[in-house]
Every structure is written in structure tokens, then in C-alpha cells.
Amino acid sequence: MEEWDEVEVPDNVKEIFVEMKNTAELMVDLAYSAVLFREKEMANEVLELEEYLDLLNYNLMVRAVLSARNIRDAERITSILQMGRSIDDITNAAADLAKMVIEEKVHPLVTEVILESEETIGRVVVSPESVLVGKSLEELDLPTNTGVWVVAIRRGKRWIFDPDDDVKILPGDIIIGRGTRTALDYLKEIARGIIKVMPNG
């Protein structure tokens, strides 16, 4: 478990807030992926992010309260604290899912429900023949070009969670992505090397 106390936290309310929202969305995606693939390592990452999020939320509260100068300020700042709490509720839900994975108590129905919703999670293996190979996520812009969001990449024994834009796809990478079934199937064809051009490529 990392020591979040030593982690750098963004130092203004807005940046903390954006970081909280993005972290929460990542946690939900990772929690769903952990459930689908029974991946305890992913589940642990969710729990670590939960600690980071608590730290962010604490910092948000302190800084938001300090910034209030009058009653009107204070009233509106309440809406920020409220949203911080809402984000925290959402991440607690993701952490609960992660704990089920770790304790091996996931009912098969939970898996089915995640699979059957409109947007789902898929596992895509990149073959050496794929046009994806050697390109960075920035160049590929998969959300726009295929409708798939990259949640994580498995490279050998290592996980890259929430990969940065400059990460390049290598042959053998396993991409965990979120999107519609159609979008995921499309990305699979590209990853297998069956489709050789990207829409905007």
C-alpha cells in the first residue's frame, strides 16, 4: 500500500476537484473490470485510489472553507463540498465492489448486469499485425475513433492503470476498454489486424 501522505495533491480547489472527478470515474471503470475478470490486483488498485480520494476530499474541504469570505460565498461553497461528498459516495460504491472481488463474493448476476448494460467492459489482445502497434494513445485517440475508452493495459505481468496519452501500444498488450459492444468488437478487429485503417487515421 502506498503512502498517500507523501503524495502530491493539487493545490487549488479547482484542480483538486477535477482530479477527484477523474479519479472517481477511473475507480468505477476499474471496479467493473475487476468484477468481470475477477482481477484482485485491479481491485486492490481501486482500494488504493479510494485512500487517495479521501485525501483529496479532505484537502478540498479545507481549501474551500478557507476561501469563503461572506455568507453568499459560504452558501455557494456548500455546493462544492456537497459535490465532493457525492464523489466520495460514488467511490465508496466502487470500493465496495472491489472488496467483493477480493473476498471472492461476487454473485454471477453482478457480472451479467455489468456485461448487459449498454456500455460494457472488454478485453482486447493486440496482435503484432495490428495498426495499433507502435502508436501512442494520443495518436490513436481511441475514444473518438472507435468509441472505446482505455481503462487499463496489461503488459506481461504488469498493469498500467489509466495510461497516459504518451503510452505506446506494443504487440501482446491486453487492452481493457469501456464502450458499446459494437465499439469493442470494432476495436478487436483492429487489434487483430483484420481492419487495417482507423476512421480518422
Next chain:
Amino acid sequence: MEEWDEVEVPDNVKEIFVEMKNTAELMVDLAYSAVLFREKEMANEVLELEEYLDLLNYNLMVRAVLSARNIRDAERITSILQMGRSIDDITNAAADLAKMVIEEKVHPLVTEVILESEETIGRVVVSPESVLVGKSLEELDLPTNTGVWVVAIRRGKRWIFDPDDDVKILPGDIIIGRGTRTALDYLKEIARGIIKVMPNG
């Protein structure tokens, strides 16, 4: 306010569960849209969906508990109830956002944060020259072809929330969509009639 007591609820655990998950995701999208566009009508829809979700959650609990036949069953069913509660937490967060819109207490920062996250919400006006006109959402498959999810459509004075697949786009429709900034810009060009073909069209 509609009477949810008279609303039909799916009658098996799995269907209730899927309905809960989809409803929760719609509520979050609508809540964000309501905040961005200060749309009280949308915010009210979120609060109505919250009541529907409470009813679904109650039905999920009753049916899940009834289905337990032994201790092992009961343990795993707990994970279903837990997930029901998690979904309920998420929708409470969406409802809190909706209430802020109705009470006009949204801090500008909340808007900024929603706009600045990777996936955002946009408003797209459909011109009579657009290739979208006259086509159904099923034919268009916007999530796969443009990376944009349709959250709602404003048609004249009427809102269509979570439009069905058979809804056809009419000239003058205002589409509220969720996607990356690039994806939303791309859909805007199609909606204006500047781009005349769809990737898979």
C-alpha cells in the same frame, strides 16, 4: 410528479438490476447536463428517476432475499444487495446535484469541473442540411460512429430523455450528448451539415 406505485417494475432480479444500473447512469448524465445548462426541467427529471430507483431497489431487495435457499446463497445474495445500495448511493449523488440546480445554488466551479473532465456534455443543434435528419438513433449508432452518447433531445418545447433507438432526428432538434470534446466537435460538424458522411455510413 408521476405515481411510481403504478409504474411497472421488471419482475426478476436480473432485469431489475439492469434497469437500476441503466437508470443510475442516465441520472448522472442528466444531472451533469442540468448543471451545465442550468436546466430545472432536467433536474426535476433526475428527482423523478430517483423515486423510480428507490422503488426498483426495494423490489430488488425483496426478490433477492426471497431467492436465498441456503447460507451460501444468502452470502452471495448479499453482494447483490450491496450493489443495489451502491447504485442507490450514486443516484443520491446525482439527485443532490439536481437539487442544487433547482435551488440555484450551483457554484461556477462545479460547472467548470464538469466541462474540464475528459468526457463532457455538449449541446448540438441539427440543421436541415445535416445527414442526421430523418435517420433513427439505431441507424446512426452515434456512440460507435462518433463517440457521442445521446443523453436527451430537445424538440421545440418538449424534452425526450434517454431517447429510444427508434427516435428519428428532425431538423431543429437540440441533441444533448456526452463524449470527448473532439467527439462532440465532430458531431457538431455533422449536425451543421459541414461533414456529409458518417464513418460507417
